[in-house]
Structure formats: structure tokens, C-alpha cells
Amino acid sequence: MRWKGGRSGGGVEDRRGMSGGAIAAGGGGIAIIVAIAAYFLGIDPNVASGIANQITGGGAQQREGTFGTPGDEEGLFVDKIGANINDVWTATYGDSYSPPAAVVIYEGGTGTACGQGQAAMGPFYCPGDRKVYLDLSFWRELDNLGAGNTEAARAYVLAHEFGHHMQVLNGRSQQVQQAQRSLGQEDGNRYSVALELQADCYAGVWAVNAPKVSDNQVAFEAGDLEAGLRAANAIGDDTLQKRSSGRVVPEAFTHGSSAQRMEWLQRGFQTGDPAVCDGTFAGL
Ligand SMILES: [Zn+2]
Structure with a gap:
């Protein structure tokens, strides 16, 4: 993947090295995988904030980190990819788009408006403070999941979380929350x-x-779309369920099957048209 010549200024808030990990991240591989099955690329915001609130009893306060472009390569990658994602959506939507309040890089745990964020939750977006949260140790987890710790996979994860920010701006997120209030679990999951x-x-x-x-x-270069698709394949609900429990329960899907995740990543890539992405709601 090509990215080093991209502009800086992706809105990184660096909380690495700050205390705030009130809840230690689980150490066990199985525990982490189960948590990731529930949370990975998180986010039905309702569910995420609901569970987080159960843990902490409400939004957790956190001292702000350092805003600016990090000096290390991993931080720089997040900054430059974030800047580019913001540029793409600004070019598409003009003033209707505004960047997330921050892309928070943290270690272990950190306070968010959605409750205590933990590394084991995987990357997530909190609508309450409009920030993307990311513990960079997750990049190593990509390998454990069979997703492949490639730059393209990392970029896909970031762009997915920015996608949740878009859904707050365009109202999709609120529509889903509204619909889920009157639906049972299974039907609600289809909206997720x-x-x-x-x-x-x-x-x-x-x-x-x-x-x-x-x-x-x-830019994605040769092999990068395939790397992204490999990641999407590895984090499909059916694949994660098989890994964690050995069986597949489609009614409990919250993120989509591996085939669906690959299909929609590819469809976005092939069309380059965000309107096409509304198709995931067809039939609901
Ligand atoms: Zn997500």
C-alpha cells in the first residue's frame, strides 16, 4: 500500500502512555477472541455503549491526550490514512461532512463517552463523542484472527470505523437505533x-x-484489495463463531457473514459510489 506521501493531519489524539486502563485487557486468547466476536469493528452503538455502561456505570471521563501527528511509523500511518479518508469524504459530500472529533490511539483502556474502552473490544467508534478508538496492539490481533496484519487490512479497519462516523452524520445510525427499539433481538440484529x-x-x-x-x-496497490478481502473474510460472524464455539448461529450475526463482508467491501471498491452502500438496507 502507498501512503507515506499522503498529507498529515488526520486528527490523531495520542493517549499512549497515559493511565486510564481502569479495566485491564484480558490476557487469554480465547477471551479476547470472544470479545472480538462481539465487538470487532464494533458497532451497533447501542449495544456497545450499553455494555460499556454496565461495566463502568456510565460514560468514563478521561484526560485528553496529545493532538497532532505522531512521530512513530504506526501512529503516522493512522494519521495519514485518517487525513486521506477525511479528504475523500469531504470531496464527496462537501460541507455535509465533518471529520471525527479525533482518532484516539490508546493502550489497554481509556475513557470514552460510551463508557470504558478496552483493547479487547477491538477498534470502535463512539457516537457520543464522535471519536474513533484504536489500541494499536490490535494490529497483532489481525494475525491471530487470520486476517493478516497488512497495511491494507489496517486501512480497511480504519475506514470501516470512519464509516460509522459517516452513519452518524447521514442519520443511518440513528435510524437503526430507532428501528431496533421496537424490534426483537433477531430482527434488530439484521439492522446491525x-x-x-x-x-x-x-x-x-x-x-x-x-x-x-x-x-x-x-493508494491500494497490487494485492491490497485481496488483503482487505482476506481481512473481511476472517472477521465475518460465521468465521468468528466457528473459531470461538465451533458452530454457526446466523440469527446472532451482528456484522455479517464472511461472504457478505467481502461482497460489500468489493462492491464499494468496484463502484466507488457511496450511494450503492445503501443497498445493505434493501429488504429491511
Ligand atoms: Zn463496525
Whole structure:
């Protein structure tokens, strides 16, 4: 993947090295995988904030970190990819788009408006403070999940979380929450799946448009779409369920099957048109 020539300024808030890990991240591989099955690329915001609130009893306060472009390569990657994602959506939507309040890089645990964030939750977006949360140790987890710790996989994860930010701006997130209030668990889950697949689709739309807003300095190169698809395949609900319990329960899907996640990432990439991503809600 090409990214080093991209512009900086992706809105990183660096909380690494700060205390705030009130809840230690679980150490066991199985515990982490189960947590990731529930949370990974998180986010039905309702569920996420609900569970987090059970843990902490409400939004957790956290001292702000350092805003600016990190000096290390991993932090720089997040900053430059974030800047490029913002540029793509600004080019598409103009003033209707505004960047997330921050992309918070943290270690172990940190306070969010949605409750205590933990590394074991995987990357997530909190609508309450409009920030993306990311513990960079998750990149190593990508390998454990069979997703492949590639730059393209990392970029896909980031763009997916920015997709959830888009859904707050365009009202999809609120529509889903509204619909889920009057639905049972199974039907509610279908809305979560539609929301998650739409975020995957947005990630594909971002990836194919990245070079256009960066003078070709940020771009998927040969093999990168495949790497992204491999990651999408590895984090499908059916694949994660098989890993954690050995069986597949489609009614409990919240993010979509591996096949669906790959399909929508690819569809976004092939069309480059975010309107196409509304298709995940067809039939609901
Ligand atoms: Zn998600």
C-alpha cells in the first residue's frame, strides 16, 4: 500500500502512555477472541455503549491526550490514512461532512463517552463523542484472527470505523437505533448487520477514491484489495463463531457473514459510489 506521501493531519489524539486502563485487557486468547466476536469493528452503538455502561456505570471521563501527528511509523500511518479518508469524504459530500472529533490511539483502556474502552473490544467508534478508538496492539490481533496484519487490512479497519462516523452524520445510525427499539433481538440484529456491511462498503469506496484526492500518494496497490478481502473474510460472524464455539448461529450475526463482508467491501471498491452502500438496507 502507498501512503507515506499522503498529507498529515488526520486528527490523531495520542493517549499512549497515559493511565486510564481502569479495566485491564484480558490476557487469554480465547477471551479476547470472544470479545472480538462481539465487538470487532464494533458497532451497533447501542449495544456497545450499553455494555460499556454496565461495566463502568456510565460514560468514563478521561484526560485528553496529545493532538497532532505522531512521530512513530504506526501512529503516522493512522494519521495519514485518517487525513486521506477525511479528504475523500469531504470531496464527496462537501460541507455535509465533518471529520471525527479525533482518532484516539490508546493502550489497554481509556475513557470514552460510551463508557470504558478496552483493547479487547477491538477498534470502535463512539457516537457520543464522535471519536474513533484504536489500541494499536490490535494490529497483532489481525494475525491471530487470520486476517493478516497488512497495511491494507489496517486501512480497511480504519475506514470501516470512519464509516460509522459517516452513519452518524447521514442519520443511518440513528435510524437503526430507532428501528431496533421496537424490534426483537433477531430482527434488530439484521439492522446491525446492514449498518456494519454499509461501513464495509464505505471502506471500499474510500480505498478506490484515495488516490484521487492525494495526487496518487495514498493508494491500494497490487494485492491490497485481496488483503482487505482476506481481512473481511476472517472477521465475518460465521468465521468468528466457528473459531470461538465451533458452530454457526446466523440469527446472532451482528456484522455479517464472511461472504457478505467481502461482497460489500468489493462492491464499494468496484463502484466507488457511496450511494450503492445503501443497498445493505434493501429488504429491511
Ligand atoms: Zn463496525
